[in-house]
Amino acid sequence: MKENREDGLTLAPYLALSRDLSALITPVSPDDQFRAQLYGSLLDRARCQQSQPMLLPLTEEDPETRIPRRVVRWVANVPGQDRRWVWGAAAVGSAVSLAGLVTYVWHRRGNRAA
Amino acid sequence: MFHSMTSGEGLETQISHNHRYADMAESQLIELAKRDAEAFGELYLRNVDRIYNYVYYRIGNAAEAEDLTARTFHQALGNIERYVDQGVPFAAWLYRIAHNLVANYHRTRSRWQLTSLEDVELIGRAAESPERSAETHEKQRALWSAIRRQPEERQRLLILKFADRLSNDEIGRLMGRTESSIKSLYFRTLKSLRADLEAREWQ
Numbered sequence: 001m002k003e004n005r006e007d008g009l010t011l012a013p014y015l016a017l018s019r020d021l022s023a024l025i026t027p028v029s030p031d032d033q034f035r036a037q038l039y040g041s042l043l044d045r046a047r048c049q050q051s052q053p054m055l056l057p058l059t060e061e062d063p064e065t066r067i068p069r070r071v072v073r074w075v076a077n078v079p080g081q082d083r084r085w086v087w088g089a090a091a092v093g094s095a096v097s098l099a100g101l102v103t104y105v106w107h108r109r110g111n112r113a114a
Numbered sequence: 115m116f117h118s119m120t121s122g123e124g125l126e127t128q129i130s131h132n133h134r135y136a137d138m139a140e141s142q143l144i145e146l147a148k149r150d151a152e153a154f155g156e157l158y159l160r161n162v163d164r165i166y167n168y169v170y171y172r173i174g175n176a177a178e179a180e181d182l183t184a185r186t187f188h189q190a191l192g193n194i195e196r197y198v199d200q201g202v203p204f205a206a207w208l209y210r211i212a213h214n215l216v217a218n219y220h221r222t223r224s225r226w227q228l229t230s231l232e233d234v235e236l237i238g239r240a241a242e243s244p245e246r247s248a249e250t251h252e253k254q255r256a257l258w259s260a261i262r263r264q265p266e267e268r269q270r271l272l273i274l275k276f277a278d279r280l281s282n283d284e285i286g287r288l289m290g291r292t293e294s295s296i297k298s299l300y301f302r303t304l305k306s307l308r309a310d311l312e313a314r315e316w317q
Binding site: 013044 | 125147154171255276305
């Protein structure tokens with residue numbers, strides 16, 4: 001009995017603090033309009049995310065890579081192990097285009113010299 | 115801007131809720147959410163209040179809390195395809211995202227040395243009755259300051275316990291701890307708060 005009283009006296013300040021915390025930190029809810037608007041924007045984005053990537057505007061660029069966004073999104077939807085060939089193909093295509101341009105410029109210079 | 119005190123009944127009329135997901139198990143819902151927008155919407159509805167609670171009490175401002183709550187869910191949506199269900203509640207992942215956003219928020223504010231008005235709104239909330247004395251107001255301000263000086267983990271514990279009204283077991287599952295560990299952490303938090311308040315001559 002005495003031991004319980006001692007325990008009760010020791011715990012009393014913590015019980016009081018616990019009550020203060022309970023009165024201070026009470027459940028809150030976001031504004032209903034905010035909740036509904038956020039729900040709507042999330043669903044819009046989810047549908048866009050899950051829809052055909054070609055529907056995305058061509059002019060929209062990914063801010064990090066500067067690549068048109070529909071290309072980035074299409075690559076993101078390709079399974080991970082297949083993405084390397086996609087990027088490889090893109091690199092080869094770019095190299096071929098560059099080689100073609102260099103060849104054209106060189107040929108033009110050659111014609112002028114002649 | 116003040117948060118709503120309604121239970122969300124008005125929300126049903128504003129949101130065309132897909133009730134077929136309302137009773138679905140979370141693990142099933144998560145897999146569906148990777149390809150079904152409304153499934154993600156259901157995950158949102160189940161978790162928006164708790165995330166808002168956490169963010170609101172971590173930063174103390176309703177408008178900013180709305181912004182960070184929105185960013186939390188948009189970030190979750192952007193990464194949902196990579197989420198792997200490991201038997202931990204989905205909310206645990208959302209709390210991690212929210213925690214990082216809150217941490218960045220505080221870092222940005224301290225970098226710009228912005229005047230902290232964080233607790234003004236929180237104290238104003240608690241002291242709604244005009245009969246509350248100035249001493250009570252000051253006591254609550256001191257308690258909020260003491261809470262803010264606690265590590266993030268302890269602040270999260272207090273928010274989950276009092277704002278979300280979760281049991282120690284539920285808190286443990288969200289924080290990756292056992293129930294007894296949560297009880298121990300809670301008692302250590304109380305001791306730390308009391309010592310902090312006594313050091314500043316508040317009891």
